Amino acid sequence: MATGRTHRPATRSRGIPEATVARLPLYLRALTALSERSVPTVSSEELAAAAGVNSAKLRKDFSYLGSYGTRGVGYDVEYLVYQISRELGLTQDWPVVIVGIGNLGAALANYGGFASRGFRVAALIDADPGMAGKPVAGIPVQHTDELEKIIQDDGVSIGVIATPAGAAQQVCDRLVAAGVTSILNFAPTVLNVPEGVDVRKVDLSIELQILAFHEQRKAGEEAAADAVAPPAVARKQPHVGPSADSTGSADKGPDGDVPAVMPA
């Protein structure tokens, strides 16, 4: 799903399948909402509905954490919030650096979800000297030269890359060399990292392409079954030659995928 490397020595140590870990934040969000409404307990059925998953799956997920429920009653909301937070490591403070303060980087810096869950923006870093000192989301942007110093001084172990694709690997290397061991990559590139470093990637382009695939499939099925066109009329524009159009050569940027503004 998301680790850039195919490797997964990951969750070998103590139970908790990767798929379960990926769902814990979902449960936590639903539980936090319940907590704010002062709901004392919740059944697996209710919570599963709120999180958008199967109730059996939810119970099995929780069983990896331990037996935190009460049969006949359900789960204590507050207690479960604490247990999941602890399991996810959110009871600690995680300083995070964001590299590449373009449109996307600025959006991330302003994203409220950071501060609300144990994550703290330790620094914003950009390669453009003109950005230095300029405040974004109340935090002054610092130049790339400061990167290593910041990471070491603040003990940063999580880095967010929001640079253009061309700069991503280089930034990644510097982050890792300075001590970062977890990277969230928004640049459309496959990052190469040494053993022991986790990479998760968020790729808008890929998500859209997956949607397009399903969309095309849906359109094709309808066409095969019936001729009744639902709402739209001009939805298709088959305007591509056998192999000359989109593939030719540099008809757009390096890959056309540039998430942020950052001079190389």
Add this chain to the structure above:
Amino acid sequence: MATGRTHRPATRSRGIPEATVARLPLYLRALTALSERSVPTVSSEELAAAAGVNSAKLRKDFSYLGSYGTRGVGYDVEYLVYQISRELGLTQDWPVVIVGIGNLGAALANYGGFASRGFRVAALIDADPGMAGKPVAGIPVQHTDELEKIIQDDGVSIGVIATPAGAAQQVCDRLVAAGVTSILNFAPTVLNVPEGVDVRKVDLSIELQILAFHEQRKAGEEAAADAVAPPAVARKQPHVGPSADSTGSADKGPDGDVPAVMPA
């Protein structure tokens, strides 16, 4: 993965497993790069390395598309680019609407990856009347009232939600009612959609929490003897970072004396 609805017999119709579909954009990106360098053919081993996957997996993935390789030689780059593009539906033009033009929405509008692969920003939509007419990425923002009209006029079938969480479900309902059948959701909420609508979500907060989990596990690999006594009063500030100092192998680590921050 990402389909909002629990049920998803998914790609039953025409082979092609979901996991393979999710990798096709990755291959396509690597192939495009090769194409720009005028590389005529590529072996499964080389291409797999470029895409960051196993070569056997790549070959099996391609086998679902058909036999496009030549034994003893490899794959024709141009031909494969075309085949994958066609399979993903990228030879069509996909108009996309972005709803919620805040920091993130603006970043998405400026994202080059849209236009480069058959996706076209048909409209930017925001609920704030003050935003109306204001150009973002060269496109004037339109008010939410126009949403249905735009979707129907342009035959939009893909919508991107970049609104706050509170507005996401409402926006989603309107998109679906107007004819959108694929949604990319950036809001931290579980969207409820009817059968036949695909939802993929991109959630920064969840990604970070998953990274935090692994980070914590790495930090406390040897000091696994915590076995925290269940706190009777939940949501209390627990003692924090008790593991960063005991191990000698861990060179990094947030010098464990940061204050605990519980989610609110």
Add this chain to the structure above:
DNA sequence: CCATCTTTGTGCACGCGTTCACAAAGACAT
């Protein structure tokens, strides 16, 4: 204290995805 009812926790089976390993297919040299 016993009966009943609710809800958890989990054993089990099934299907998907990954990986191995190798035969088949073609290129290429002689």
Add this chain to the structure above:
DNA sequence: ATGTCTTTGTGAACGCGTGCACAAAGATGG
């Protein structure tokens, strides 16, 4: 043509994740 060498395409085994179905556990009421 024939042999050798490279690389694909895939059969088969394995492991993980999912969901069913049910027994165990505890609450609740009489």
